[in-house]
Amino acid sequence: MTLRRQPTLSDVALRAGVGTTTVSRVINGGDRVSAKTLAAVNHAIAELGFVPNLAARVLKGERSKTIGLIVPSIADPFFASCAEVMQKIARGFGSLVVVCVTGNEPALELENIESLCRRVDGILIAPSQSSSAPLNNRLANLSIPVVSFDQPLNKVDIPGVVTNNFHSAREMTRHLLEHGYERILCIGGEANFHTMLERVRGYTAAMREANQFPLVDTAPRFRSDEETAAVLARHLAGRRPPQAIYGLKNTTAIQTYNALQRFGLRVPQEIALAGHDDFLLASSLRPSVTVVQQPVEEIGRIAARLLFEQLANKAGEPPPERRGSRIMKLQSKLVIRASCGCGEAEPTGMLSNFRRDAQGTVPRDPDE
């Protein structure tokens, strides 16, 4: 009869007729153990179905083989995709991922950091606010490595992965301008976010270049179709209504699409539309929606790799200490579909993934 409780290391030692140290050596690589003993111990381990107790290991100062992931929402397709690749990479390193969602509430964010920092080896975080002092400080003082993604952390030297929001927003706006639209309305919520600010900045830059007056509406409320429709209605009722709309994120673009449809406005004939962030079915709508497409999976992959890289360094030789611009910037690309006025292009669904070679790292951006 086997034991009722989980077999421990000393159970194995007893069974194999060796000391606990030897067993410990075996389960940690089997160095400095004779082939014969090794076989005996492995046999005992198999017989008893022994699995090392993680808590005991962690208590001894070992890695917990767990990383934390903090995101505003896991239901958001963008973060869900990130989480998926991150999880995959973590598994490659024998680690699990614990997911915390913050709903963009700074308090919850800090709370999550507290509960994570004592039990994970490192943290991947999509910060709600790039410049929040409490957030930046807390993360900087953590004894475990942290990598940010989606939004950078401005005030501390924490590596991160973002996309060139400024650039791509400017490109998209330029594209709309090339269509001849002059009054382009830029709308979207969460305007306090670094990501959003960058996009607004890119939009504004393009408008200025073209000697057009930037029209930005980042009222706090773009949470539902109704709210967005109400905002739009106001703009459309003006004497010089916008000729095109640039939605700062995918949900805003979707809500705008729905509103325009409800208003009976033909897109792009009566009003054009473009958005930032691709979304499923963007190419199935009629008209299909032109968007800036971020390399979602790349973001997740690279952020996770950065984290495990640090984890590896920590245990071995000291890190390269490449201080300074440790923020990696990936390239988004314009996916031109029909809503901007380009006529039906060939369908480009979200499922047709990003070309690997279309991306790269831009260490420094002369335009910013």
Next chain:
Amino acid sequence: MTLRRQPTLSDVALRAGVGTTTVSRVINGGDRVSAKTLAAVNHAIAELGFVPNLAARVLKGERSKTIGLIVPSIADPFFASCAEVMQKIARGFGSLVVVCVTGNEPALELENIESLCRRVDGILIAPSQSSSAPLNNRLANLSIPVVSFDQPLNKVDIPGVVTNNFHSAREMTRHLLEHGYERILCIGGEANFHTMLERVRGYTAAMREANQFPLVDTAPRFRSDEETAAVLARHLAGRRPPQAIYGLKNTTAIQTYNALQRFGLRVPQEIALAGHDDFLLASSLRPSVTVVQQPVEEIGRIAARLLFEQLANKAGEPPPERRGSRIMKLQSKLVIRASCGCGEAEPTGMLSNFRRDAQGTVPRDPDE
């Protein structure tokens, strides 16, 4: 100067001039401690910034305050939404959630169970296969509570939350039949899944009732727009092509939608379409897509509650031992839009959430 290392319980004890037990009592509720001592200890805790070491607690047999979530994919909107609510509820119980994705690979699923079972208090799992013997057995032998969702576990007495797939599929098929369609094609991949089988069963039942010949195509390949288009092309090329299509899951419905559009077939005039599982923008497409809508968040909420209920029981009085049908069955509802031929109904987006009172538990289903 404070200590370099994290302050421990005995650091606090020293600082407060009390024993370690007292500190332990304080951080565990503060019972049987005088108000004065309590204040002193709390003061010391605050001064030192002490946080209990979880690993040590777990080593002593305490809860890890972590639950495991095993899903086929976290990028799938259905599971992502589930995960979001589950995470929320877990937080209410002071627990974190570690997410494992299996890609529907049984081997990975078992592997994930192994790595989780030693470090979490309980497991929420959306099984890839309801009847897999290794899976059922392993889960049944776990020393921690398990709750399944989406798919039930057939062979063991493990509680679970599912929806009435049979019923709703039958209802949807009946609806299509009422439109006068006779040749209704039922398509979709992953037909080995219990969920899918139930839907096929519901479809078949409705067809039989109406003396129509069931047309089921659950070829293994419905992974991309192209594959689905190829499958459809074959069916449409026949002498008596289908008049309506019932997609067994949301991605299948979406792919079918895209294919029909590519073929230039007008929906629903030339061919009708309905799907199982709602999806974002289903109501924004033209025509909007009629679907069976599952109460996603309810599924997640109830599954999580069931788990924590067991966790609570385990610590206190023994569980009610209500063996037998511990599978909860929630009601899906038909969301009739335009693709079935009903003309433009009022828009019903996914964002307009389920009515709470529209759901319930069906302990036993006389029709099955």
Next chain:
DNA sequence: CTGTTAGCGCATTCAT
């Protein structure tokens, strides 16, 4: 009400 003490399971000196 409070303190002393003994492990939880493991990795790790330091011996041999």
Next chain:
DNA sequence: ATGAATGCGCTAACAG
């Protein structure tokens, strides 16, 4: 190449 002994930080008997 191997083992005995020690302690990681905490909780729970068991005294007082």
